[in-house]
Amino acid sequence: MTSQPQDLRGGDRAQYGVCAFLALVGVLVIMDAARLQDVATSNDPIGPKPVPILLGALLLLVAALYAVDVARGGHGQAEAGEDIDPTSPVDWRTVLLLIAAFVVNIVLIDRLGWVISGALLFWGSAYALGSRHHVRNLVIAAGLSLATFYGFAIGLGVNLPAGVLQGIL
Amino acid sequence: MDNLTNLLNGFGDVLTPMNLLLALLGVTIGTAVGVLPGIGPAMTVALLLPITYGLEPTQAFIMFAGIFYGGMYGGSTTSILLNTPGESSSVVTAIEGNKMARAGRAAQALATAAIGSFVAGTIGTVLLVLVAPQVVKFAISLGAPDYFAIMLLAFAGATAVLGSSRIRGFAALLLGLVIGLVGIDRVTGQERLTFGVPQLADGIDVVVVAVGIFAVGEALWVAAHLRRRAAEVIPVGRPWMGRSDWRRSWKPWLRGTAFGFPFGALPAGGAEIPTFLSYATEKKLSKHPEEFGRGAIEGVAGPEAANNASAAGTLVPMLALGLPTNATAAVMLAAFTSYGIQPGPLLFERESSLVWALIASLFIGNLLLLLLNLPLAPAWARLLQIPRPYLYAGILFFASMGAYAVNSQPLDLLLLLVLGLIGFGMRRFGLPVLPLIIGVILGPIAERQARMSLQLSGGDLSGLVGGPVSYVIYAVIVLLIGWPLLRRYVVRQDRERSVVG
Amino acid sequence: MTILVAYVPTPQGEAALRAGVHESRLRREKLLVVNTSRGDAYADPRLAQEHDLETVRRDLTELGVDFDVRQLIGGRDAADEITDLAAAEQVSLIVIGLRHRTPVGKLLLGSAAQHILLDAPCPVLAVKAT
Numbered sequence: 001m002t003s004q005p006q007d008l009r010g011g012d013r014a015q016y017g018v019c020a021f022l023a024l025v026g027v028l029v030i031m032d033a034a035r036l037q038d039v040a041t042s043n044d045p046i047g048p049k050p051v052p053i054l055l056g057a058l059l060l061l062v063a064a065l066y067a068v069d070v071a072r073g074g075h076g077q078a079e080a081g082e083d084i085d086p087t088s089p090v091d092w093r094t095v096l097l098l099i100a101a102f103v104v105n106i107v108l109i110d111r112l113g114w115v116i117s118g119a120l121l122f123w124g125s126a127y128a129l130g131s132r133h134h135v136r137n138l139v140i141a142a143g144l145s146l147a148t149f150y151g152f153a154i155g156l157g158v159n160l161p162a163g164v165l166q167g168i169l
Numbered sequence: 170m171d172n173l174t175n176l177l178n179g180f181g182d183v184l185t186p187m188n189l190l191l192a193l194l195g196v197t198i199g200t201a202v203g204v205l206p207g208i209g210p211a212m213t214v215a216l217l218l219p220i221t222y223g224l225e226p227t228q229a230f231i232m233f234a235g236i237f238y239g240g241m242y243g244g245s246t247t248s249i250l251l252n253t254p255g256e257s258s259s260v261v262t263a264i265e266g267n268k269m270a271r272a273g274r275a276a277q278a279l280a281t282a283a284i285g286s287f288v289a290g291t292i293g294t295v296l297l298v299l300v301a302p303q304v305v306k307f308a309i310s311l312g313a314p315d316y317f318a319i320m321l322l323a324f325a326g327a328t329a330v331l332g333s334s335r336i337r338g339f340a341a342l343l344l345g346l347v348i349g350l351v352g353i354d355r356v357t358g359q360e361r362l363t364f365g366v367p368q369l370a371d372g373i374d375v376v377v378v379a380v381g382i383f384a385v386g387e388a389l390w391v392a393a394h395l396r397r398r399a400a401e402v403i404p405v406g407r408p409w410m411g412r413s414d415w416r417r418s419w420k421p422w423l424r425g426t427a428f429g430f431p432f433g434a435l436p437a438g439g440a441e442i443p444t445f446l447s448y449a450t451e452k453k454l455s456k457h458p459e460e461f462g463r464g465a466i467e468g469v470a471g472p473e474a475a476n477n478a479s480a481a482g483t484l485v486p487m488l489a490l491g492l493p494t495n496a497t498a499a500v501m502l503a504a505f506t507s508y509g510i511q512p513g514p515l516l517f518e519r520e521s522s523l524v525w526a527l528i529a530s531l532f533i534g535n536l537l538l539l540l541l542n543l544p545l546a547p548a549w550a551r552l553l554q555i556p557r558p559y560l561y562a563g564i565l566f567f568a569s570m571g572a573y574a575v576n577s578q579p580l581d582l583l584l585l586l587v588l589g590l591i592g593f594g595m596r597r598f599g600l601p602v603l604p605l606i607i608g609v610i611l612g613p614i615a616e617r618q619a620r621m622s623l624q625l626s627g628g629d630l631s632g633l634v635g636g637p638v639s640y641v642i643y644a645v646i647v648l649l650i651g652w653p654l655l656r657r658y659v660v661r662q663d664r665e666r667s668v669v670g
Numbered sequence: 671m672t673i674l675v676a677y678v679p680t681p682q683g684e685a686a687l688r689a690g691v692h693e694s695r696l697r698r699e700k701l702l703v704v705n706t707s708r709g710d711a712y713a714d715p716r717l718a719q720e721h722d723l724e725t726v727r728r729d730l731t732e733l734g735v736d737f738d739v740r741q742l743i744g745g746r747d748a749a750d751e752i753t754d755l756a757a758a759e760q761v762s763l764i765v766i767g768l769r770h771r772t773p774v775g776k777l778l779l780g781s782a783a784q785h786i787l788l789d790a791p792c793p794v795l796a797v798k799a800t
Contacts, residue, residue, distance in 0.1 A: 018598050022340055029347055032362050045623045048354040051616050052361060055346055062340050069336055090393045095593075098392050098565065099586065105569055106582040114570070121569060125562035129392060130745060131710075140559070148570060157223020159577045160570065206712055251712060556710035 019067040026059030097128030113163020114153070118145035172302055179525030183533055188231050191224070192530055195235025196537045203243020204549045205560055206251060207391065210480075211496035213240035215379040216564070218504055219571030226508050226523055231530040233504060237497070238290060238534050241480055242542060245282045245473055246549050249275065250403050261444040262476070265461065265468030270403045272464045279546050280408035281418045281466055282473040283539055288419075289426040289474035290535040293481025296430055297488075298528060301517070304489040308514035311638055313621040318639035318646075320615035323492055325646045326436040327604040334599075335650075341600045344591070345608020348373055356620065368580045375503035377572050378609050381585045382602055383496070384568040386592015388561045393593070395557065405550045408543050418470040421451050425474030432475075433482020436494050443479050447471035481531070488524060489514060491614070499606045506610075507575070671762040673697070676752050676786070677705045679715075679722045681799035682767025687726065689797045690765040694735055699762060701730070701737040706751040709743040717743075749785030757791045764794045 033052035101124025108117040122141035123134075131137055153160035183192070198220075202213045217236045221229035248259035249266035262282065269278040311319075328338035351362040352372030363369040410418070428443040428450070451467040452458060461468055486492040491512035493499035505512045510520055517524055542549070572585040595602060622633050634643065675690035677683045687703065694701040703726060707717040718726075723739055730737045742751050756764055766783055787794050 015598055018340075018594070018600075021594075022343075025344070025347060029350070029362065032364075036359050036361065037357075044356045044620055045627065046620060048357050048359050048361060051619075052350055055343060055350065059340075059343050059347070062336065062343060066336050066340060069334065074334060088394055090597075091395065092393070094392045094395065095389055098389060099590075102565065102569070102582075102586050102589075106579050106586070109569075109573060109582065110579055114573075118566060118570065122562050122566045125565050126558045129395065129558035129561055131556065131558035131562075132747070144563070144566060148567075152220055152223070152570070152574075156220060158219060158570075158574045159222070160574065161577070550713070553713035554711050554715065556708070557712075558710060 015070045016067060019063045019070065022059050022066065023063035026056045026063065028056075029053075029059065030056035094128050094130075098125055101125050101128060109163070110161055111163055113165050114160040115142075115145045115149050115165055116163065118148070172298065175521060175525040176298060176529060178522065179527075179529035180532075182227060182522065182526040183231055183529045188228060188530075189533070191228055191232045192235045192533050193537055193541070195232035196239040196534055196541055197235075199236035199239020200243040200246075200538070200542060200545075200549065201239075201552060203240035204247050204552050205243075205555070206247050206553070207387065207560075208564070209496075210237070210240035210244060211379075211500055212383045212387065213243070214497055214500045214504075215376065215383050216567050216571060218376055218380075218500065218507075219574040221504070222507075222574055226510070227526050229504075229508070230523065230527045231534075233501070234527055234530040235534040235537065237480070237501065238286075238477070238531070238538055240497075241477060242283065242286055242538055243549065245286065245476070246279065246542070246546065247553070249278045249282060249469070250405065250550055250553065259476070260441075261448045261472040262469055264448070265465050268462070268464035269466065269469065270405075274464060274466075275403055275405050276408045276546075277410050277414050277466060278464075278469050279405070280410045280543065281414065281470045283408060283542050283546075284410075285418065285422045285425065285470045285474040286477040287535055287539040288422045289429060289477040290481060290538075291532065292423075292426050293430050293433075293478040294528060294531045294535065297481055297484050297531075300434075301485050301489045304485060305514045305517050308490050311514075312636055313618045313625060314633055315636050315638040315642070317615060317618040317622055317633060318642040319490065319492060320611050320618060322642050322646055322649075323436050323494075323607055323611055324604070324615075325649045326494075327607045328601075337598075337600045338604050341595065341602065342604035342608045345605035346612040347608075348378060348605075349609045349612030355617070366580070368576075368578055372613075373584055373609075374507065374575045374581065375606075375610055376500075376507055376575055377581050377584055378588055379500050379503055379606060380568045380571055381588025382592040382595070382605060384564050385585055385589025386596060386602075388564045388568075389589055389593040390596040391557075391561060403550075405547045408546050414466055417457075417466050421447070421467045421471035422474040424450060424454075425471040425476075426478040428471075429475035429478030429480075430482040433479030433494065434485040436486065436492065443475040444472040447475040484531075487512065488516060491516070493607065493610060496603050496606060499603075499610055502610055671697075672700045672702045672759055673763050673765065674752065674756055674759070674761040675701065675703045675765045676748065676767070677703050677718065677726065678767065679705075679718045680767070680769075682769055682797075684767075685797045685799045686765045686767035689795060691730070691733060691735055693763055693765065693795065694737075697762070701735050702755075702759065702761070703730070703737060703739045704742060704752065704755060705740070706742045706744075706746075706748045708745055708747065710745070716748075717741075747782065747785070749782045749789065752782075752786055753789045753791065761792055763792060764790050766794065766796050768796045768798050770798075 029052050033049050033056065036049050038047055038049055101121050104124060105117045105121040108120065119138070119141040122144055123137050126137045126141070127134070149160055152158040182188070198217060199213060202208055202217060203210060214236055218233070221232050224232065244259050245262050248263040249270050251267070266278045266282065269275065324342055328335055328342050347362070349372075351369055353360050353370050360370060425447045428447045432443040448468055448471060451471040452461045455461065455465060455467050457465060480497070483494045483498040486494055487498045487502060491502065493502045502512055510516070510523070568585065569582055572581045573579070575581055592602065595605070619633060623630070634640065673690055673694050675686050677687055690701055690703070705718040705723070707714045718741065723741065727739055744751065752764060755761070764786060766786055768783055771781070783796060787796070
């Protein structure tokens with residue numbers, strides 16, 4: 001169909017990372033389950049341990065089978081879409097900027113309130129995605145966060161913090 | 170008939186000015202978000218779900234029904250107006266619909282899609298009213314082992330049929346099951362996978378998972394590969410149809426509905442198969458087969474109806490059994506659980522007025538959709554002029570808003586980010602997303618049913634299989650999983666034979 | 671030396687094209703017709719569709735003008751594309767179409783025309799739709 005995306009050819013190796021991740025999760029689950037107390041009552045013959053241990057074991061098995069599949073040359077189809085240009089390499093700068101904007105919101109939302117931190121999130125994301133109308137974006141961001149605050153938080157009762165602006169809004 | 174009374178009561182609940190307003194709001198927002206390309210109905214519902222949190226359950230579901238159908242209709246509008254559609258169930262509509270639009274018949278394409286969706290949605294909801302109580306009656310007779318078997322069928326269906334490779338689907342399912350494991354074990358009160366974080370004791374909210382994997386994951390993935398490409402904009406007037414258009418559309422509407430509803434109700438049926446089937450059928454039965462590929466109205470009418478009927482169909486197992494058959498139904502199930510409502514066959518008994526109000530609001534939402542979208546189609550088309558940076562920034566904005574609104578915990582936002590990164594990774598490496606969501610939602614339920622079955626059998630493992638229904642289901646599961654392996658073996662035999670002979 | 675017309679499928683763009691043809695004949699210079707879009711949005715009314723460009727090519731051929739038609743979608747603002755192109759291709763005149771803006775419009779939205787006027791490396795001819 002389309003030309004083989006560069007990512008996928010090199011990504012055959014990167015898939016081992018997925019296998020490692022799966023195996024790691026499996027180990028974590030089993031370790032966590034091991035510290036559970038084996039409480040078996042007549043009401044509940046097997047207790048809370050078997051399912052996590054089973055899942056952990058399955059994860060390890062799948063990680064192994066997956067690795068075999070990768071070694072044989074199998075690869076997953078990276079998701080395509082309207083907006084995806086599959087032949088270009090991953091634009092890490094954009095992704096990291098987006099994550100940064102997201103983290104800023106996480107840190108500030110309770111202290112400064114949704115109106116401010118949500119606006120920062122929107123502005124930061126728009127900036128990360130390449131929009132260069134900085135002032136216009138700030139206006140839109142503030143408008144959106146105010147509108148959603150008044151509309152959803154006050155209007156429909158959704159939980160959004162007022163933060164620093166408590167009492168002003 | 171008892172159910173008719175229930176339904177009429179449901180209408181009574183819905184037809185108040187306030188509730189109608191909420192329905193209208195739901196339909197409008199649902200369509201607006203559904204129009205935006207790259208945002209399918211599942212993501213639309215997931216993003217808009219938290220808006221309903223401040224409302225009473227009845228009102229929330231009324232708004233929700235509007236968002237559900239609205240999101241679907243928005244997607245069809247886009248697939249007609251743009252060169253390429255937003256998600257797979259609209260692919261077929263785009264084939265003929267876009268050609269019609271380019272030939273200057275956008276108004277007719279939109280009209281047949283809107284009216285067809287209305288017809289299919291209404292008939293589908295009527296079928297829902299008739300079929301669901303029967304399924305409930307059957308379901309009540311099922312025991313815990315049978316339920317467990319059904320859950321396993323849902324797992325097998327999600328991994329075996331979908332996705333590029335079953336090992337990846339299975340990996341996604343396992344990840345989902347692990348996420349569902351986080352929290353306090355109901356029976357023994359012990360904490361699992363919480364790693365000492367007290368906020369995780371209640372588990373990870375399904376909505377956070379859905380929004381993280383779908384919305385944030387998608388946004389991050391697109392951001393990593395943003396393509397600059399402006400599609401053609403097709404001028405749109407008010408949708409309407411001429412007499413011959415009506416004549417050519419009405420039978421495809423009905424046939425499409427007949428295709429869509431059963432497939433929607435089956436696990437792993439989905440909406441893609443019935444839309445393709447409808448298209449193929451309409452092409453064969455059409456009196457104007459030469460028009461197919463250049464803008465035949467039957468090619469829009471049938472698949473659109475199939476699409477909507479399939480959506481109504483997914484509600485049957487969802488409401489009657491608590492079993493989601495596609496991503497949208499999975500998110501809706503999350504909505505139920507977030508209100509503390511336990512989906513399953515007892516839902517009709519315990520929350521009768523709520524369920525019937527939901528069904529009534531499906532009818533109303535459908536009607537509002539038709540009335541709204543015929544005059545508003547040009548406005549929706551203008552939404553397509555929003556630049557992508559604003560779209561995806563908006564997705565992240567609303568996703569964060571929603572995730573925070575669940576519990577007022579910044580931790581949920583952190584989880585959202587982590588899940589978004591997982592969603593990003595899954596898209597990068599081609600792991601299908603649906604099994605993960607199904608794992609998160611059905612995992613805890615499956616475990617509960619398994620432990621109940623073992624309780625009944627006193628710890629004997631054979632207690633997991635009981636009753637004729639579970640035998641049938643296990644047979645189906647074996648078939649589902651075994652079929653591709655069997656086929657490969659048979660093909661290899663044939664090839665060996667042909668080489669030798 | 672070339673004449674650069676910033677083309678948009680609107681009355682203003684058509685006016686700019688006509689003025690460009692006129693200037694091209696007057697100065698006996700080649701005509702370069704450029705349509706640009708950031709490509710950010712799914713639907714961009716300022717992006718010329720294929721049939722628009724076909725019509726432009728046909729009309730210019732009929733008029734016997736020496737021309738080139740290009741469409742640039744590069745994620746950059748129209749003003750930057752035009753001015754950079756003017757510098758690279760030794761353009762002697764840029765022709766743009768002007769839209770009437772309300773005072774609020776002038777405040778909130780950027781003006782590509784203003785940017786081109788200020789940053790262009792050569793004279794700029796701004797025409798209104800007749």
